[in-house]
Amino acid sequence: MIITDKDYLINHKCVGIKSIKEEKTNRSLKSAMFFGWKRLCPKCGQGELMSSYLKVRLGCSSCSQDFHYQRADDGPAYITVLIIGHLLVPLILFFYEFFRLSPLIMAISLSTFAVLLALYLLPRIKGALIGLQWAKQMHGF
Numbered sequence: 001m002i003i004t005d006k007d008y009l010i011n012h013k014c015v016g017i018k019s020i021k022e023e024k025t026n027r028s029l030k031s032a033m034f035f036g037w038k039r040l041c042p043k044c045g046q047g048e049l050m051s052s053y054l055k056v057r058l059g060c061s062s063c064s065q066d067f068h069y070q071r072a073d074d075g076p077a078y079i080t081v082l083i084i085g086h087l088l089v090p091l092i093l094f095f096y097e098f099f100r101l102s103p104l105i106m107a108i109s110l111s112t113f114a115v116l117l118a119l120y121l122l123p124r125i126k127g128a129l130i131g132l133q134w135a136k137q138m139h140g141f
């Protein structure tokens with residue numbers, strides 16, 4: 001089901017389409033992505049964005065911004081793998097050149113590092129991506 005601006009106005013009892021369009025033009029990309037990184041609402045920065053590790057809430061508890069418009073899909077996973085891959089390759093070369101660690105120790109330690117970093121980055125990157133979508137008014141935000 002596609003929700004239009006008119007449906008949004010009826011559901012949220014807004015005064016007119018002009019006010020909602022004026023609000024949309026003044027969205028800060030930097031603060032929206034920063035709030036998203038902190039897993040907070042990109043609009044107000046107070047309500048929580050996620051209900052669990054990666055599950056996005058239906059709406060903000062503080063400002064009633066709807067989050068069901070978000071379409072993060074595979075983007076956060078792709079960006080996370082991109083970042084971790086670019087960090088791991090120099091780390092492997094560094095540890096191999098300067099410490100000559102055994103391959104088993106390197107595999108265990110760097111794999112653990114990669115998994116922990118992925119677990120840390122994934123929800124934050126997803127939040128930042130939702131903040132980007134909100135700030136750029138993508139997918140009906």
Ligand SMILES: [Zn+2]
Binds near residue numbers: 046060062
């Ligand atoms: Zn909010």
